[in-house]
Amino acid sequence: MIKSKCIVVAFDFGTACSGYAFAYTKDSSKTIFVQEKWGGIDANCIKTLSQIVLNDKNEGVAFGYEARDYFNNNPDVEPETRPYFAFFKMHLFDKKNRGQPVKALNCNKTATAQQLISETLKFLKNSALTKLNSSSASSIKVQDIQWVITIPAIWDDSAKQIMRVCADMAGLCSKDDRESLVFVYEPEAGALQCIYERTSGYNVSNGEKFLVMDNGGGTADFIAYQQVEGKKLNAISKSFGGDFGSIYVNANFYQFLENIFGKDLVKSRKDHPQFQFLLDKFESLKRTFNTSSGNGSKPLDLSLSVFGQDEAWMTSKINAYNQQYHTDIKYYSKRDKLMVPHSLFLSFFTPLFNSITDCVKKEIRENPLLKNLNYIFLIGGFNENSFIQEHIKKELEFTGAKFIISKSPVLAVVQGAARFGLNPDTVLKRLQTRSYAIEIEELVKPGMHPGKKLLKRRGVQYCPNVCDVLVSAGQMVGYDEVFTRSYVPISPDQKSVEISIFSSHIPKIQYTTDPGVQFIGELYVSLPDTSEKLEDRRINVSMKFASTEVEVSAVHEKTGASMCASFDFAIDEAESLKRNILHQEKNRLKVQLCVMMDCTGSMGTWMNESKTKMINLTHLLGQTYSGMELNVSFIGYRDIKDVKRFEIVPFTKDIMGLQTRIGQMVADGGDDFAEDIAGALNQAYNLSWGYDSVKLIVHVADAPCHGSKYYNFNVVDREVDEYPGGDPSGLIPERILKNISSKGIDYYFIKINGHTDKMIEIFRNAIDTPQKKIVVQDLGADVSQLLPSLVNFVTNSITRFSENIN
Numbered sequence: 001m002i003k004s005k006c007i008v009v010a011f012d013f014g015t016a017c018s019g020y021a022f023a024y025t026k027d028s029s030k031t032i033f034v035q036e037k038w039g040g041i042d043a044n045c046i047k048t049l050s051q052i053v054l055n056d057k058n059e060g061v062a063f064g065y066e067a068r069d070y071f072n073n074n075p076d077v078e079p080e081t082r083p084y085f086a087f088f089k090m091h092l093f094d095k096k097n098r099g100q101p102v103k104a105l106n107c108n109k110t111a112t113a114q115q116l117i118s119e120t121l122k123f124l125k126n127s128a129l130t131k132l133n134s135s136s137a138s139s140i141k142v143q144d145i146q147w148v149i150t151i152p153a154i155w156d157d158s159a160k161q162i163m164r165v166c167a168d169m170a171g172l173c174s175k176d177d178r179e180s181l182v183f184v185y186e187p188e189a190g191a192l193q194c195i196y197e198r199t200s201g202y203n204v205s206n207g208e209k210f211l212v213m214d215n216g217g218g219t220a221d222f223i224a225y226q227q228v229e230g231k232k233l234n235a236i237s238k239s240f241g242g243d244f245g246s247i248y249v250n251a252n253f254y255q256f257l258e259n260i261f262g263k264d265l266v267k268s269r270k271d272h273p274q275f276q277f278l279l280d281k282f283e284s285l286k287r288t289f290n291t292s293s294g295n296g297s298k299p300l301d302l303s304l305s306v307f308g309q310d311e312a313w314m315t316s317k318i319n320a321y322n323q324q325y326h327t328d329i330k331y332y333s334k335r336d337k338l339m340v341p342h343s344l345f346l347s348f349f350t351p352l353f354n355s356i357t358d359c360v361k362k363e364i365r366e367n368p369l370l371k372n373l374n375y376i377f378l379i380g381g382f383n384e385n386s387f388i389q390e391h392i393k394k395e396l397e398f399t400g401a402k403f404i405i406s407k408s409p410v411l412a413v414v415q416g417a418a419r420f421g422l423n424p425d426t427v428l429k430r431l432q433t434r435s436y437a438i439e440i441e442e443l444v445k446p447g448m449h450p451g452k453k454l455l456k457r458r459g460v461q462y463c464p465n466v467c468d469v470l471v472s473a474g475q476m477v478g479y480d481e482v483f484t485r486s487y488v489p490i491s492p493d494q495k496s497v498e499i500s501i502f503s504s505h506i507p508k509i510q511y512t513t514d515p516g517v518q519f520i521g522e523l524y525v526s527l528p529d530t531s532e533k534l535e536d537r538r539i540n541v542s543m544k545f546a547s548t549e550v551e552v553s554a555v556h557e558k559t560g561a562s563m564c565a566s567f568d569f570a571i572d573e574a575e576s577l578k579r580n581i582l583h584q585e586k587n588r589l590k591v592q593l594c595v596m597m598d599c600t601g602s603m604g605t606w607m608n609e610s611k612t613k614m615i616n617l618t619h620l621l622g623q624t625y626s627g628m629e630l631n632v633s634f635i636g637y638r639d640i641k642d643v644k645r646f647e648i649v650p651f652t653k654d655i656m657g658l659q660t661r662i663g664q665m666v667a668d669g670g671d672d673f674a675e676d677i678a679g680a681l682n683q684a685y686n687l688s689w690g691y692d693s694v695k696l697i698v699h700v701a702d703a704p705c706h707g708s709k710y711y712n713f714n715v716v717d718r719e720v721d722e723y724p725g726g727d728p729s730g731l732i733p734e735r736i737l738k739n740i741s742s743k744g745i746d747y748y749f750i751k752i753n754g755h756t757d758k759m760i761e762i763f764r765n766a767i768d769t770p771q772k773k774i775v776v777q778d779l780g781a782d783v784s785q786l787l788p789s790l791v792n793f794v795t796n797s798i799t800r801f802s803e804n805i806n
Contacts, residue, residue, distance in 0.1 A: 005146035005180075008421030009128045012150045012186075012414035013120060015089045015218025016247055017047035017381065018064070019411070020128050021418040025146070030422060032415045035131055038064055046411060047381075050217075051086040052120055058111050060119035071106070072273050079271075083109035088116045090218045092159040093152070093243055099575060106271060114166050121149075121170035146180065147172045148421040150413050151548065152221045153185035153239030157434070157503070157520070160549055182420075183548040185239065187212040187223045188427055189416030190379035194406055195231070196419060202375060202404055209236060210375035211401070213360070213392065214413065215382035220244035220356050222363070224370055225427075234429040236369040238474060244355045246286070246382040252348040253282055260321045260329075265307060274306040289345065289387050353388055357395035364399065373401040379412035429476045436543060436550065437467035439500040439512045441490055452511075462490075465512045470543045473507040477545045484542040486557070488534045495691075497539050499523040499554055519580050525554045526561065590629045590693040591621075591794055592651055594684050598701040599636035599647065600670030606700055606752075609783045610634070611663040618655050620791050625798065632658055633687055637680035640706075640728065642669035645676060646683055670703075674721040677705030677759075678731035685740050694801040695745040698793055700786070702752040705733050710759040733759075734766035741767045746800065748793045750786070751778040772800070 009022045021034045038048035048064030055061050062070045067084065071077060083104030091098050091113040101110035125142070132140040149172075151163060160183060167173055173181035191212045195204055204210065204227050214221040224237040258266045269275050307314070311333045318329050318338075330339040364370045376396060382388060383405065393403050406412040420426060441462040444454055449463040456462075470483040489497055502509075504517045512519070525539055538557040543550065555562045599607060618630055632655060636647040649661045677699075684697050704710040707726035710733075726732070737747060747767070749760055764774050775796065779785045 004144075006144050007132065007140065008146045008148060008418050009132075010148040010150065010184075010189075010414055010417035010421055011121065011124050012047075012189075012417060013089065013117070013124070014047070014050055014216055014381070015087055015245055016050060017217060017410075018050045018120065018124065019047040019414050020124055021411075021414045022128065022132065023418045023422055025422065030419070032418045034411055034415065035127065046408075049086070050089060050120065051084070052088075052116060052123070053082050053084050054109075054111060054115075054119065056081060058115045058119075060123055063120065063123040068276065071271060072276075079106040080109065083107055083111065085111065085116055087218070087247055088113055090243065090247075092117075092155065092162055093219060095156065095158075096574070098159070098162070114162060114169065117163065117166040118169035121166055121172060125170055125172060142171060143180070146182070146421050148182055148184055148417045150186045150189055150417045151183050152219045152241070153187055153223050154219060154221055154241045157550065164549070182424055184417050184420040184424075185221070185223065185548060186216070186413050187214040187221050187239070187379070188233075189414070189420055190214050190406065190412040191223075191225055191233065191377060191416065192419045192426060193412040193416030194377040194379065194404060195227070196416075197407055202402060204375065208374040209369070209372070210377055211237075211360070211370065211373050211399075212377045212379065213356075213383070214241075214380040215356060215378070215388060216245050216380040216413075217247050217382070218243065218245040220359070220382075221380075222360060224367075224373070226369075228428065232426060232428045234476070235427070235431045237363060237367055238431045238433045240359065240363050242355065242359060244352050244359070246352075246385075248352055249286055249348050250279070250282070252351075256344075256348070259325075260317050261307060262317075269306055269308075272306055278306065285345075286348075287384055289349070289385065349385075349387060353391045356388075357392060360396060373399050376401045376403050378403065378405045379409050381410040383409040425479050427479060429478050430545075432471050432473055432475050432477050432545075433505070435469055435473045435504045435507060435509050436471045437469040437502050437504075437509060437512070437517075438485060438487075438541060439502060440466050440468045440487065442466040442468075467502060467509045467512055467517070469509060471545070473505055480544060482542050482544045484540055487539050487541065489537050489539075495526065497525045497554075499525070499539070499541055499552075501552060518576050521552075523552060523554050525556055588629055589625055589798070590631070590690060591625075591798065592631050592633070592687075592689060592693045592695045593617075593790070593794060594633040594635060594651075594687060594697045595790070596635045596637070596680050596684055596697055596699045598638075598670075598675055598703060599665060599667055600638050600675060600703070601668050602670075602702055603700075604667035605781075605783050606786065607636075607662070607665060607667045609786050611659060613787045614659040614662065615655050616787060617790060620787070621794060624795065629653065630655070631693075633684075634658060634662055635680055635683050636662075636665055637676050637683075638669035639671060639674075640676050640679065640723070641671065644669065646680065648683060651688060672720060672722045673703055673755075674706045674711070674723070675701070675703050676727075677701065678727040678733045678736065679729075681733055681736040681740065682731055685736055685743075689743055689745065691744075694794070694797050695743065696748060696793060696797040697740065697745060698748045698750065698790055700750045700752075701756055704756050704759040710762060711755060712758050734763055737763055737767050741772075746772075746793075746797045747774055749774060749776045750789060751776050752780065 006025055007022055008025060009020060011020050012018060019035060021032050023030060023032050034046065036046040049068055051064065051067040052060050053062040053067045053070045061082065070082065070084070071079065084106040085102060085104055088102050091102055098113060101112055102116060103110050129140060129142070147167070149163060149167060151160060163183070164181070167181050168175065191210070194212070206227055206229055209224060209226045211222065211224045220241040221239065222241045223235055223239050225233040226236050228234055314331055314333070318331050321327065322329055327344050328341050329344070331337070332339070376399065378389060378392065389405060441455065441464050444461040444463050452463050454461045454463055468485055470485060471477060487497070500522045501520050502512045502517050503520045506516050509517050511517070536558055539554055540557055541552070541554045543552050553562060595610065597603065597606060597610065614632070617632070621628060621630060631651040631653055633651045634649040638645055647665050649658055652658055689695055706721055706723040708721065708724040713720070740747060760774065760776055768774060775793065777789045779789065
């Protein structure tokens with residue numbers, strides 16, 4: 001907690017209901033205050049409904065019970081102008097569809113989950129500020145408060161990220177002030193409250209283990225802990241559970257009504273005041289229902305006015321349902337009562353209860369640390385129901401644990417969340433639900449990476465796409481614990497390092513290309529000084545598990561230059577798949593081909609070939625290298641004094657567009673015989689070359705560069721070479737070629753006649769090595785071989801790149 005904060009305010013934003021609690025940081029008694037009165041019809045409820053009405057700007061105009069009753073209190077308002085939403089928190093649990101908009105319950109309008117949640121948090125924030133300032137002598141502002149929001153422990157990183165974005169939109173925190181908001185897992189908060197209560201029935205001792213079962217409106221959320229020295233907690237299980245919340249009992253009841261009275265009719269009447277009264281009655285029965293409450297029927301208030309039909313219609317519908325489902329529902333019109341048999345009422349609950357206890361049994365079987373539990377704490381609004389209490393005790397009796405029901409199950413989470421805000425390090429260690437790794441190229445040792453395609457860099461073999469795992473799923477991680485790895489760049493000419501982070505629910509991950517391994521984000525760290533040794537350019541990457549969230553930073557060890565980030569996780573499964581594909585495309589084979597061609601008058605036929613055949617290059621290469629990314633540049637050069645000395649098309653994937661640009665060029669110029677090859681090579685050197693690409697220049701020319709040493713005939717006049725001493729600006733072609741070669745760029749030459757022989761001989765003497773020599777293709781006047789030669793050159797460079805002989 002930030003020391004400057006004077007108050008902790010905790011929000012328990014639930015699927016069905018929401019509330020908040022607060023505590024003063026300087027209060028030695030650590031008293032937790034709860035907002036227990038809310039507006040609307042049910043003004044004395046200790047929580048309000050997680051329901052909201054928006055205006056046409058997607059701003060909240062009513063929340064909670066006031067939202068539910070908004071249209072009853074404002075009968076002249078058109079539903080289309082005030083969309084009404086409920087249960088939208090569950091949208092974040094839906095990994096497949098949470099990127100989709102949420103449909104209003106009363107019209108066809110939609111809103112994003114972010115809009116709905118941020119407006120909800122605004123209402124809670126404003127209510128808390130009003131409450132605090134009504135009893136404070138001094139003005140309480142947002143920045144004075146340490147905010148805490150409860151979240152399900154079974155949420156993934158994407159859901160947590162969305163919640164933080166929503167909190168930012170609601171004005172609780174910002175990107176520059178992340179510490180003003182912390183998340184706490186719902187069962188974790190409940191555990192803190194249960195331990196604090198310590199009734200006469202229990203007193204958790206050091207070394208004792210307990211399971212927290214948080215059964216709420218939308219989800220059932222479970223974690224087990226062991227108490228250690230100082231009344232601190234260590235998690236001994238990962239979070240587990242599922243969408244087994246009490247709203248699904250309501251859904252079963254709603255389905256029951258649709259089966260009796262018809263789906264369309266129920267839908268058309270769901271906003272009727274009497275229908276809302278019926279749902280309230282069911283909610284009341286749901287909370288008090290238990291298996292020992294008798295085998296008689298349960299009365300539900302159901303007025304004929306709800307459906308606008310007469311008694312005969314009602315009776316016929318009920319008789320038809322009884323006959324189809326073999327039940328004995330009765331309707332008493334004089335009392336407006338629908339009598340539901342005990343067994344039928346029980347069926348609304350049983351499937352969910354079985355899901356809850358089956359889930360816990362499975363975890364106990366698979367996790368040896370959950371043997372010999374001392375306590376099972378029951379928290380959450382759903383656990384106020386005595387039926388679920390009886391069911392859990394019966395089904396989990398074999399554990400030998402003592403069952404403890406919180407003094408107020410519905411408030412245990414929000415009260416515990418406030419306590420967490422006062423002491424966020426109460427939970428010392430948590431078990432990670434996911435593995436996190438950095439993608440690296442690993443030095444290959446004997447017996448490693450069998451069957452994998454390897455790379456050779458500077459004569460050494462490496463395996464790409466390897467996971468360097470920082471944290472594994474199931475690993476114990478301390479509060480704010482930091483994990484660090486150290487790396488050096490893979491290439492001497494890298495100007496930046498791209499750090500790619502992957503995640504998986506699988507404990508042991510080996511390759512980033514394996515199923516279930518997801519690309520989740522990346523960091524870039526600049527490396528401006530390419531003259532340093534690789535070891536001096538070392539990068540330290542750290543991953544911090546700040547309470548419930550993941551933060552990553554990278555530091556250039558020598559300069560201290562750093563980059564920090566909280567990841568932008570994919571919002572849903574479709575986005576995650578898209579990102580994985582895009583990352584794989586970034587890492588696929590990339591080829592950069594620069595065609596450098598003399599564009600003076602004598603080269604007209606060669607330019608025409610480029611104008612018409614370049615588009616075929618992608619097709620021909622694609623037959624051999626599926627998925628290859630080809631970028632082509634064209635540098636047309638003439639002579640130093642020509643008006644259009646150079647015509648340059650930068651690297652582009654649009655080969656048709658490149659061909660069109662070349663088609664607009666005209667072969668002309670070049671008053672003397674020698675041409676500006678030195679200038680053209682300098683232009684090629686300064687193109688945007690990637691360090692991880694196959695790189696090559698294909699030079700097509702019928703004349704040498706300036707400088708008498710580059711040709712075999714005597715200079716008799718200026719028509720042969722206006723600059724016999726070489727380039728007037730001091731450019732020396734072989735020096736530029738050395739720089740080009742040092743970048744890993746291959747240089748190829750297409751020979752048309754013998755005028756360039758001596759120039760190529762000088763070039764070879766300057767840059768040829770035993771492993772890498774200039775390749776010259778003598779085509780003479782056969783322009784039809786230009787395209788096949790380009791394909792052969794690219795193939796040769798790809799082979800060289802794969803072997804990585806530098």
